[in-house]
Amino acid sequence: MTSTDISNQPSLLRRLISGDAQQKLLAFASLVLLLIGFSIASPNFMQVSNIIAILQASSVNGVLAIAATLVIITGGIDLSVGTMMTFCAVIAGVVLTYAGLPLPFGILAAILAGAFCGLCSGTLVAKLKIPPFIATLGMMLILKGLSLVISGTRPIYFNETAGFDLISRGSIIGYFFPSLPIPNGVLILFLVAISVSYILSRTVLGRYCFALGSNEESVRLSGVNTDRWKMAIYALSGAIVGIGGLLIASRLNSAQPALGLGYELEAIAAVVIGGTSLSGGRGTILGTLIGALIMAVLINGLRILSVAQEWQTVVTGVIIILAVYADMMRRRKSG
């Protein structure tokens, strides 16, 4: 028996109603319900300009959430993505504004700075065996402090770098299709999502992400250099945070060193709403994307309905708890 028939796979239907798909479906259904609800509640909601505003608002959080998803699937957590984002923006500022180098160097510097920070976190976690929560808590404070030190606590403006603001606010799509002025920030979010999604499902790095979160010791005993892969995953996550740093700096046309704290929690919230398990081993980028969109739609819709900002925060908290509860219920049912 050299070739074996493997056509007795679970039917498409069975796979669709399987656990992970269910959670994605649930998140997606919630998103659609929110969209319908707000459309009915306010005629201003379903405008092209507003939808674009929502997408633009979700781009930074979306990119950070994708970075956080990678680490969370390995069973870790990353509390430093917010201040790391700011740090990368400040580094871009140093390269472009202080040193006056051309734009590509700034972009490269921000991404490399992120990858290096991620590598540091990964080294702390993998080599020194410091729990991810503590290691990234430390990194969060270190990077916040460094951002303030490097910038002298003052914002760094990018006025002298032509085209920097276009990274997020320009629209390549709008250039070719004037009726569809989707900003580059949104385009970048989707490109990052597609790439990371591919990495997770089709590459060795992605496979070890899930494997580490599922049973690290077993991966190690299978002869995989788990430390090295873990460091690589954190570094990739950091590089993506670097992209997030470029997006926010471009949107503000400045690096704001005091910014960043709190972004990590919003990113983790989007990951969780998207159905990624905080205990590791499972999760999807599509889910995280939907999670980030749900949060952006919610904030935008409530604002249009003139709900006070304080209440927007309360609602976000409730949504997070509901999402995790729904996930647990589903898991309990499937045993």
Next chain:
Amino acid sequence: MNSSPSLVDMSGIEKRFPGVHALKNVSFNLRAGEVHALMGENGAGKSTLMKILSGVYLRDSGVVRLDGKEVTFAEPKKAQDAGVGIIHQELSLMNDLTAAQNIFIGREPRFGFGRLDEKALNRQASEIFASMNLDLDPRVCVGELSIARQQMVEIAKALSYRSRVLIMDEPTAALNDTEIDELFVIIRRLQKENVGIIYISHKMDELKRISDRVTIMRDGENVDTVDAKATPVSDIIAMMVGRALIDSDVEIPDTSEGTPALEVRGLTRGREIVDVGFTVQKGEILGFAGLMGAGRTEVARAIFGADPRDAGEVLVHGKSVDIQSPADAVASGIGYLSEDRKHFGLAIGMDIRANVAMASLENYTSKMGKLDEAAIGLVTREYIDKLDIRTPSDQQEVRLLSGGNQQKVVIAKWLLRDCEILIFDEPTRGIDIGAKAEIYKLLNRLAAQGRAIIVISSELPEILRVSHRIAVMSEGRLTGILPGGANTTQEAIMHLATKRETVSESLGATA
């Protein structure tokens, strides 16, 4: 036999851990095409020796030769590459990955640039399954498989390395008889291909069936290497424990008088439990036999209130009790000792005191909610004495105790709670032979003190050894109740355990 060449030759192996001299001048020899059993009580050093062979541990001194060449494996990967595969005792699979992904973890077929060839991965996995005669979709998540199937995936993983030496650490612990037969067919096939197999197990009948030679270890030392077929089981056991065990026959007390301590009527839960009814008298041990999945544990959990039931009545000392939760069951004097001690029976990181008092804390708490540590310590030491728990102190962390002593801590917990009815689910799983005998004696003593005891076990010799009566289940139904002791044979139990429908007249116990 001497003509077959030595595949593995270990000699003078020494290994120390902090405070423990784990291996003392140990030798071990494996020939190609041989099944070589490695026996010894827990802590005898079998697993340590195998971990050295498979590259998990480094030896302190000694020589390991593979095909006559001296080798040192710095990590498991090196051992695997050299053809030494190991199937670990504790399943070490990644539940969120598919069967195929598990098998090829660390050496996935790739296209380049780190991209995975998922098709090749699944094809190669299904080829291995086919060679094992195993009908399994390589794309199923391992977490969704039964323990037995997960075990098969482990074996497939080891086979995929084209191992010339295969170490199996208690491979049948979670398998039923049919699955064990399948495993043995695979082992014999590997034998024909000149693979050397090291087989660790506590089950004597299996060793007799499958192995050629047996090496016995005790306290980190070699005792002897003997021919498996020619050496009587009692000799092997004697070498393992260092003393001969008296395998006395069951004394069956007269328990025909009086109200049963526990009576169960018409217990039903979905298709798992179908109309199960039985009684247990004071002072009686009722054994529950059956194949895996027959519904024995489900019955115990339903009685204990751990799972809801669709129908059925539970009577304690003749009075109907309404058990909706484990708390209700405990209040009625029923204790349940789970088969999975580490997950459900013990707070593994806490000390003996805390565990013994766990179910009775309200009796050792002042009005202000303060725990009476002195009283807890006193009563814990009393039970350490009574049950002969071997520990340096009552404040030893439970995870540091051996399996047998952990089991005794669980028993102490329920005795302190004054449970008159005790349900033991696989009480000796993972416990070595010497400690098993002690647990059996303890069960007898508990029964003699007037407690009603249910013992669920998958090992027929164990059921026959401890039970006064034997209830047999098959596919959720009670298919018969047999007398214990010498009057019943393993064949009689197996006959009922493989029966397809209820034989209601054999439920004579309700009289």
